[in-house]
Amino acid sequence: MTMIDRRNLLAGSAALLAATTARAADAPTDTLKAAAASKGRRFGSAFAWSPPGADAGSFANPAYAALLKRDCDVLVPENQMKWQAIRPAADRFDFSRFDPMVEWATTNGFALRGHTLLWAYSKWFPAWLNNHDFGQRPAVEAARILDQHIDTVTKRYGRKIESYDVVNEAVDPDTGGLRETSLSRAMGGTAVVLDHAFRTARAAAPHAELVYNDYMSWEDGNAKHRAGVLTLLEEFRRRGTPVDALGVQSHIGLFKPTTDAGAVAKRLEPEWRAFLDRVTGMGYRLVITEFDVRDKGLPATIAPRDKGVADFARAYLNIMLSYPQLGDVLAWGMSDRYSWLRGFEPRTDGVIARGCPYDVDFRAKPLRGAMLAALAGGVQRAVVAR
C-alpha cells in the first residue's frame, strides 16, 4: 500500500468515524431506550388496544404513542394475546384486537414480546377451558388444545415476536407448589403441562426466547414463592425442558408505611441477590417483564411519594442491572393514567397510584430519572449464544 493509499484510507476512516459519532450524538441520549442500549439492552413497555374513541393505554392515543416511540424499542401486549382475549372457544380464535397492535408495533420499528401462551392459573382461563369436557382420552385432547393454541399464535406472528412468556404464574405463592388446572387434571399434572407447552413452543418458534414468567419478588413474605420458583426451575433443568429465561415481573412495592424506601431496599437486597444468584447459577437468563412500583406505604403527598418510589426503584434496578444475564427491561405501562394499579389496589386515601414513569398527564416523574440512571449504570449485557 502506497503512502497516498494509506493517507486516503485514514482520511476515509476518520470521516466514517466522525459521521458515526455525529449520528450517535444526534440520537437522543436521554431516553430510556438509549440508556438501555448503552449497555446492550432494550427497554420497553406493555401497551394495549382500545375501542375507537376510547383511551386505554393504546397507541391510538397520539400522545401515548409518541411517548412509547421516545422511550421504548420493545413492546408487549398487556391483555390482547391472552387466552381470554384471543380464544373465545375451543375451536375459535379472535385476533381482531392483537393484529392491529402487531401491525402498529412492527410498522413503527418496535420489537415484540408475546404474553402469554399459557397463564397456568384457572382464575385466568376462559370459562370454556375450565369447564371443557376432555372426553375419553383427556391427555390427548388437552395436549391437542394446548398445541393448537401455541402453534396458531406462533405461526401467525412468526419472527415478529422474538420472546414469549410461554408460561405465566404456575407457582402458588402461598404454598410454593404448582397450581392445578383443568389442563393439569387432564394431562396428569402441571409439570407435564408446562413441559409440553415449552417443548411445543420451541418446535413452533425455534427463533424465540422462551420465558417462564412470575411475580415472585423481594418483599417480605415472599420466601415461599421464591422457593417454589427455584424448585420449578431446577425441575425444568433436570427434565431438560427448553426454558431460556426467568421473567421477573418486578411489580415491586412499599406496602407498609415508610418514609425511607432506600433503607427498606437495603434490607431486602441480600435475600433477593441470593435468589437471583441461584437462578443465574442454573444458566437461566433474566428478563424484567412487568416493572412498576406499588406505593401504598408511602405518604399521599406527591413529592415525598415520588421520591420514595424513585429511591426504591433505583435500588431494585441497580441490583437487577448488576447481572449481565439480564436482557430486556419492560415496564407494565408508561403512564399512571392506564396502570392496572388504579383498579387492582386503589389507595385507601383515594389518590391515584404513581407507579409508572409518567403521570396521568404524561409528565415524566422522578421514577423515570431513576430508571434512566439505573439503565445507564448497569453492567454490559452478556452476549447471548442463541
Ligand code: G3I
Ligand atoms: O376487555 C374487557 C372489556 O371488553 C370489558 O368491558 C371489561 C369489563 O369487564 O373488561 C375488559 O377486560 C379486562 C382487561 O384487563 C382489559 O382491560 C379484564 O376484565 C381484566 O381482568 C383485565 O385485567 C388485566 C389482568 O392482567 C388480568 O388479565 C390487567 O389489565 C393487566 O394489567 C393484568 O396484567 C397481569 C399480567 O398479565 C400478568 N402479571 C400480573 C399482571 C397484573 O395483574
